[in-house]
Amino acid sequence: MKPPHDTNGTSTFVFPTTFPIGTKRTSPLVNTAQLRGHLFLMRAFMELKEQVRTIHEHPKAVLYQIPKHEIYRWAWFVGLAVERFTLWCLSINHDNTHGKSIIDILPPIDVIMVWHAYMLNPARWYAEDRLRLPSLATLHEVGNMFADSLPNLTTILALKASDARVEAWTQNTKRLFDPLDDAVEQKTKTLYCPNCRNPIAASLVSEYGRGYLQQGFGIYCPQKSCPRQCIIYGLLGLRKLAEDLVRNDGTMRSYLAGSLRTSKSECDVDRAKKIKDVIITSAGFTRPPNTTDEQWILFIMDKCSYFVKNIMGYLPERDQALFLRILNAYSDDRMFSVELTGAVLRQGTFIEKMQKLGWVGLSNNQEKETALQHAVARYHAYLSFSCSPRFLDLMASSPTKFFVPTLDIDLVWHTHQLMACKYNDNCRLYVGRFIDHDDRVDSDRLASSFDDTCRAWKNRFGIQYAYCGCLMPGETLKDKLLHFLRFHTDPLAHLVPIERKDILDTTHASDHNAVYPNISKVTGDASRKYEKRLKRAQQLSRKGKTNTIIPVKREGHNQAFLVPLWTYYQEEPVAGGCVSQGLSGTMAPSRPVASGDGSGNAGNGEL
Known part of the structure; x- marks a missing residue:
């Protein structure tokens, strides 16, 4: 199906009221109000990062404890946020949360940022931890409240924190509510020696790079009777x-x-x-x-x-x-x-890309509403795609395969995962299994898998998967998300973006969680593959054998892929004492x- 033309600047896109997923139909599993709340949350994260950029100017800041380089400074701050998130998880319980509004028990924005990354990196760990760890039982309950509040986050986060919210945090954690004020106050963390269980006050940051929040962390137990063994992350683990x-x-x-x-x-x-x-x-x-x-x-x-x-x-x-x-x-x-520190940093890359594309802080108008509706439609097609016979056949024949969502699909997918219980139930009901995504995947495998995704999508729906024609998102465009769709009698018309380059670009894949083990080799191989595909597409276009617009390649665009959507198919037998490997990938x-x-x-x- 050829992308329709936007000739009059108005949208005639008709948003479906129900979507097919496998053999069932459902009303939208994610709505645009929830997407807007999630986008506003990402905006709050970006604003926090900008504040951290100048934290060294805080009157109580001890300069040697605050990394000079902005990248390391942000990583240090995220490490502190993980400590605060841990305290919050340990402090909340049924008594201090039951019957209260989410507005009054929501933690500070840095803690929400860690929680957000926890739910998305990857979803299965978060779901299992809530089951395994008694300390996270209340987090499950508050998580349901947070999920219900997604459509209202634009209002909740725009307001100054209520006195009740600040008091709930300070009473439960004994820490300052403002993350920047608290950051400059924190100097040490209490650890327990893995050998003798003696409490040790470990510096969070040291001038020699051996602090708990630094990559070179190492400390010795002061007990004379304890073996002189350097305590590092691995030993604690x-x-x-x-x-x-x-x-x-x-x-x-x-x-x-x-x-x-x-x-x-x-x-x-x-x-x-x-x-x-x-x-x-x-x-x-x-x-x-x-x-x-x-x-x-x-x-x-x-x-x-x-x-x-x-x-x-x-x-x-x-x-x-x-x-x-x-x-x-x-x-x-x-x-x-x-x-979690690494999880937040990787999610931050994704959020930055969304901001550059103009997704973060979308205004409330019909054009952008149409953009979000189109993303929702493609996401539901993706779920349906994951339980199709053709997909399952491919998974059975090649268990190392996975499929890579485009950026617009991923926005909706992540928003769905923030509603943890609903996401779990929806996966079981409509797809038949829990759909997870890996946190870190080698870029070579992402490149190959994205090609597989494009081919499988075309075979399944008879239309293109990605219309962007480029390797990375285009330059910053305010209306990057807008997909004005002309009404079409074909039942798949809602999946086809309009034939306009700034709109087609939104169907590209991103790379926020890709792992590049050998960047020169990866970029070289990827570029050669892309040039070959681009040349072939241009030849077909000139001959009238393809309906895809081929945009001009812009400088500075490298191969980019999003985290894969793990869609498990094989059974998980336990034979001979353990479990056979099913679908495989990479995780670290x-x-x-x-x-x-x-x-x-x-x-x-x-x-």
Whole structure:
């Protein structure tokens, strides 16, 4: 189908009232009011980042504790925000949240920013953590309230924080509400020695780069009786893993991160138990006779020579991707299975791209409403696409494949994920399994997978997937999102953007979470592939054999891809003691425990 022309500057696009997903039809799972709330939230994040840029001018700032370079300064601030998010999660409970309005219990914007990234990087970890960790039970309840408030965020965030909201935060966390004021007050973090459990006051930032919020973190326990062992993130993570291996109190906390939830089951206890048993048995972690839990924990740490990655050598090779994914959840001492500082930074790249494209802070008019409606329509087609027979056949024949959404689809997809319970229920009902996305994927695989996505989409719907014709978003254009669609009798007309370059560009893929292990090779290969595709498309266009506009390539545009949409298909049997790898990909936190290829990327076994 050829994109319709915008000849009179007015939109005749008719937004469907229902959408087909598989064999079912549904009213929109995400609406434009929710999209606007999410976009306004992103705007608040950008404003916060701009404030942090000048935090060194704060009257109480200690300059050596605030990184000079803006990039490192932002990473330092995000690390502090993760600490504040942790405190908030531990402090909220049924008594101090029940019956209250979200307006009065919503945390400061920096904490919301971390929470936002947690829900999106990737969704399955967030869902499972809420099940495994008792401390996150109330977060689940408040999360439902937050999801309901999405359409109202433009109003809530525009208002000054109420006295009740500020008081709720300060009473629960004992910290200042204003994130910048609090940032300059925080100097240390209390850690517990992995060996003797002695409390240690670790500097957050040191002049020598050894602070807790710095990449070179390292500290020694001051106890004379404790082994003179440098405490680093990995050792703290190993202690957390050993505690989970030893814990057997009958609660969900007894199971390892990444072992309970699968694409077909929200809580597969039998599978999780088998995974834990395989690790304990294969690695030689069986409990020594007549030992306490603490002695058993220390035995496990000693057995693997105090490095989590050493455990991999003991585990079955066929399930290495699964085990590596689990072990990567133990990269530090924080309770979360996602390394949240890195998650926020990666999401920040996506938000910056959206701002440059004019998505953040969209005004409320019909033209932009049409733009958001078109994004919603394409997202529903994407969900339908993920459960089509052609898609499932491709997944079964090539289990390492995944599909890459375009930027407009991804906006709606992320907004859907912010409504965690609704997203989970919708996936089960309409797609038949939980659809997740990986947090970090090698750009070569993204490039290949985006090509696969374009071909599969064309085969499924008979229309183009991406109309932009470029490798990256175009220069800043205020109306980058606008898709004026002329009414068409074809039932798929709502999926086709108008034939106008500034509108077609919105169907490109982005790269906010791509991992580039060898940037010169990647860009070289990608550019050659693109030039070949562009030349071929131009030839077909001249011959009248394609309906796609071929925009002029602009300088400064590199290959770009979005995070993949993981659509799991294969069953997850447990045979011979553990789980076979299903759909695979790459996943690694900012502090990976191991890497098979030296790139810092870890396998993403089917969980």
